Structures are given as C-alpha cells and as structure tokens.
Amino acid sequence: MKDKAAQLTLDEWDIRYRELCRHGLREPDYGGSLRRHVDEGGDRRLLRLRMDNSEAALRLWNLLLSEEDRLHRARAEGKYLVGTMKDLGTVPVMAYALDDTVAFYPDGAWWTPCLMEHTEGLLALADQLGVDDSFCPVRAMLAAFVNGNHFPIPDTVVCSVGATCDDMSAIAQRLDELGFPVFWWEIPHRRVADADEPSVELPGGSRVPVAQVDFVRGELNRVRRHLETGTGQSLDDARLAAGIRRANQVRRLLGQLRRFAYLGDPSPMPALEMMIAEILSIHFCSDWAETVAVVEDLLAEVRRRLIANEGSRPAGAARVYWINPPADLRLMNLLEEAGGRLCGTDYMIAHALDPIPEDMPPLEALARMALADPMVGSSAERADRIAREAARFDAEAVIVSRISGASHCATEGLAIGRIVERRLGIPVLDLEVPPVLDAMEPTIRTRLEALVETVRSGRRA
C-alpha cells in the first residue's frame, strides 16, 4: 500500500499500521507496530517524534528498536558476542566474517537516555560510577554494562584507543576496572606523510604514510588472533575477504541511498530515517541480511518518490550539511519543521560508508579503512572532506551538532566552521543539545529558523 510521503506521529502510525495490516502487510519476525516499543520497551521518545510513513521506514525502525532482543536471542543461541567500541565500522567486518558471531557497539547505548527519556536511569547510574555529565552521553554505556538491563554482556570487549576521544578512552578504562576486561588496540593519529616518505591513498581520499598502515594492520592482526581465540575459529584471509564483500554490499546500497536522498528535491526521505539508515553501516544492527533488506526497501521507496516527485516536506527547503550525530533524535525533526533538510552528513562514520578496497589483502584494506576514520585525523582534514562533500551536494548551510562533554567538540566546531566558511562561504551553525532537548526546544527552533531564513535571504540576493 503506497501513500503519499508524510511524517506521522506515533498515534498516526497506529492508524497507519492497522491499515497496512488490513492491506496484507508482510513483515520480518521483528516486525510489529511501533507502539509496542513504547509500551513494552519504554522507548517513550517515539511519542515526540515524527516518523516517515513508508513500509520501508517501519521496517527500519523495527530493526533498530529490536536490536536488544536480537542480541539476547543470539546469547541464548550460544553465539559469540563481541562488544566493539569506538572504531565505528572496522571490527564488526571482521567479527561478522566468523560463524555464529555477533558484533555490536555498546556505545550505541548513548541514545538510550534519549529513547527512554531518562526513565531508565542510565545517566544517573553513570554519575554514581564517577562519570558525570562533564562526559559525553556515551557514559550511558558504562551504566548499561553495570546494570545489565539493556544489551547482554558481550563475551569480549574490544576497544580502539590512540587517536580517540578522551571520553571513550576514559570510560572504557572504567569498564575494564569494573570487571569487564577490554582488549585494547591502537589507531594512531592520522598524519600527513613527509616529503620523502612512501604514502598510500585511503578510502575517502586522504593519504597516509605506509608506516601507519603497516602499524594498524599489525594491530588488526592482534584483533584477528583475539577473535580466533575467543571463537575457536580461523579468521583467514578468504573469510575476511568475504566479510569485506558483505560490508561493501551495505555500503554501496547506502551510497546510492544517500545520493538519491540528498540530491532529490523535494527530499524523498526525512533526516531522521536517513540518519538511522547511515548508522546501520557500522555493525548492521546485529543482522547483516536484514540490514541489506531494509536498505534495499528504503532505496526502492526513495526511487519511487523521486519518480513521483514526492517528499514529506515541500521542495526548496534549505539544504543543510550535518556534522555529528545529535544526542536527541528529535533534533532531526526540528530541522525539517524549521524549513531545512539534509543534503549531506558526517556522523563521524564517513569511513564506514566508503567502500573497503577489495583489490588488496583484506587486513591491509581494513587498516586503510580504519585510518580513514574522520575522527582520527585533524579537524582541518575532516573539514576538508566536509567542505568537498558539502559542495558536491550543494549545501547552503552547515550545522555542527556538538556533543556535550565530548573532548573533540570543544575545538572541532571552531576549526570546521572556519574552513567551511572560508571555502564555501555558507553559514555554519553550532548547536549543542542534551539527550532530551525539550527544555531547550524553543531556543533551538529559533536558531534553526534563523539559519533557514539566512539561507533563503542568500538565495534572493
């Protein structure tokens, strides 16, 4: 049943879901009404969100919100659970190359206080554990490990350190001290090669010294051995290559989805659903096959809407390039309510969207991918890529969504803002929101409206 694109409240989705069922909706085993995530899962934030009305979006939301159940089921089935932290896209490619192994990011718990509107008490528990609100909301992960009420405790925890935010390094260290042993591996700060130093190109276009790739490849080999020991399986190159091909299937689909969604006007898929879709790339929401199916559905829906010249908001919205994931999902709705739309993003996972090279030994390819992480280089390099992509997608403004307490956010907004303004001459807005932004909503709305108005006046000029 296809209807004109719209964004629905949860009440409206209840009606829509009944209609879809009446028309013979077919769903995967994790399907069902979105309402149940509020009633049974406590995800109260859905009551304040507007969600896309497509069947594809329904499937996307259900995949996302059923992940904890899926992980618990995997545990019950005796699968090996890998809690991978910070690298955002590398270790899961390795883990999913193994049989009966599931990798997930406990870091993802940073959105739990938002989804559950603090009723779960994770941030309060993190306070008690000595990690207060001067840290990034990823501190919710620490509490989720300790109270065990969310994801199952993984069989191993693997965390990348080195050029990572201090919040994650410090919180992972606390985890280790609290009895959740961490396997540490290192990603060094990505640097520019010296004049006489051999270098290679990374996915995304940066160049790094060969020596850095060699080092990271060695570190990933340690991770490989660790996973082999834990699972009792061999993670040989053939298996890794197959894992890379599977990851690339998702990445290519997401690449197409982003191109269509960010270039189409009116925007054929809302910001919120696009953000969730992009984030599937890092660990496939614990189910690679379903991730492929979900993204294919979204792509089909976007294609249909492009042909029908259809979007949930009018054409001509201010084209905004978005940097960093927001702590409150509602912010993506606010952007659109203010007259803006997404036309490109850097949710700190650009390296998880770039295809992984398949024409070289798999660990070499993974090392290059890990080093392409926008967060392991300088803010200037990150800004350079953002400026290139923002220009390609015709961005009219940039929003830097600051994550409160995050060590990189104090200065990166300044650096990125300066470079983007200089290169593109478009306005840059710095926004910081807590996990539940309701108290700040009028102010944020006003700032977003002012940005959109600035863009529109620029068009008239």
Added chain:
Amino acid sequence: MKTVAYCHPLVPSEWIEAHGLRARWTVPRHSGAGAICGMCPYAQAVVDTLAGAGEETIAVLTTACDQMRHGAGLLAEGLGDRVFLLNVPSTWQSPASRAYYTEELQRLGRWLVGWGGRRPAAGQLAQVMADHDRARNAFRHGQIPDEPPSWCNPVAVRLAAEAKRADRGGVALGIVGGPLMEHDLAIVEWINAAGGRIVLDATCGGYRTLPERFDPSAIERDALAELIRAYFDHVPTIHQRPGSRLHDWLANAIREHRAEGLLCLRYVWCDLWHAEVARLKETAGVTILDMDLGDEDRGGEGRVVARLEAMIESLRKQPR
C-alpha cells in the same frame, strides 16, 4: 638556537638536546582571550602561550590526550609546521607500540634537523642522557636545581622547593593529576596553613613522570634503545591502556612516601583524570580529595582552601 617547547613527559628532552636544540617544558599562561567552552584550561593555556611565542620557538605536542591533539591542530593553523604532533601510543603492552614510539622519535629527530638541529654525533645522546640522569637523580634525592631544568615541568621543581621551605610537619599529603601551572604553587601555602605538607608530587611533569634511571652499559650499547626503555617502558601516565601502570606506581609511591592523603588536582574537562578518580579511591589506600580546577583562579581560592582544611582536619582525627 631554536627552543623546542614541550609539555608531556614522553617527549624526551635528551633527544631534543642531542640534536643541538634547547628543550623547554613550557609553563603555559592564559592569554585572557576567553575560555573555549568545553576545552581543558591547561590545553587552552598551552595553545594560547605557544601561539604567542616568538619565531625562535618551535613546539612538540603529543596525542596523549584528545584535547591536546586537537589543540595542536588549532595551533598549526597559525604556526604551520613549527608544531610537531608526536604520536604517543596509548597501548604499552605490545612490542608494536614500543616500535611505533621509536619510529615517532626518529621522525621527531628528522623534524628537529629540519629546524636547524643536527643528527646526534656518536656519543652525543649518551652524554646528554648521562647529564640528565645525574641531575634527575639528585632531584629525586631532594636536591633542588639552581636553574629550571629542561627535563621536567619547572613548576614541579619550584613546588618541591616551596614544599621543602614551608615544611613545618603536619599531615603528609601527595598530589596527583595533570601538569601544574605557575599559579598552582599557592597550593603549598594553603596546605601548609591548613596543617599539612606535601610529601609526594605525582602530577604530570613532576616526580612521577621522571624516566627510569639509565643503565650506563645499556647507553653504551644503544643509547636510543635505552632512552626508549627508560621512558616508554616505565613512565606511568594517565593515557595508557590498560591503566594499571599508573595505579601500581601510585600505590607504591604512597607507601614509600608515607602519604596519609592524596589530593587529585584535575582540570575541568579533563576526562582522563576525572574518570580515574573513582579507581584511585580503590587503589591508593588513603583518603582522596578530588579537586576540579578551572582556569586562572582554579575555581576560587576560598573553595579550595575550605576543602583542603576539611580534608586535613579529618585526617588529623584519624589514628596514625
């Protein structure tokens, strides 16, 4: 001659001086231009200070903390390649990390040569290492250098001098945390006035982060390898993962110096020290006072003094 400013203990001053340049642990001051929200006041002060340093100063910052890593990026906007960012691994248990640190020091060496330094001649590094080792050893045994040394935070040396001068007995305290700034010296007087004394400086750039003593025969065999052993294998820092080395060192030092309490001086927004306070309370074996410090006024003298007095008073009442 260029001065090479640095502010992390895993930047070996010997390596800089063996290249014929002057090493100096920079003691930062705020420019008064206003705080960047969310930025560690120490990192900001370092950026402010080095941004205003003259052409004769070049700077080595490290990746040991994310704030400083990004600070180096800000600084490079103005200073260009006068800033060198040394990759200091967080992991320390794998030979690969050690090898990476070695490669980074060699890269630093090439950069120093690019700024007018010269490749160390035979025996030159060994000579500087021997000199520094002697001076550090004297400092370890209570001898205060006449001039600010190049091999540690000069404020830590002045703190040792002040602590010695002001010592009138009382409750023995250790201090631990990030690097001290000039105005932090007031803490000696405040502790003293409250009836305490400093017996252990475990701040970054002080006694804790001095490298292990060099083995003369190892220097003779391979000076750079010995330098790396003494620094990379032994200096306990807050950024290392796992973090056990720091806690082990601290527990030993507290016993050795008979500290009765520990004052953790950490900068606001320094996640690395902040998150470790809870663990310190478990491993130190003594009372810990957690003190978050802002910028120049460090959160207000009155607040700091009142908390210190309360800590020392409670320690005095405990059976010794």
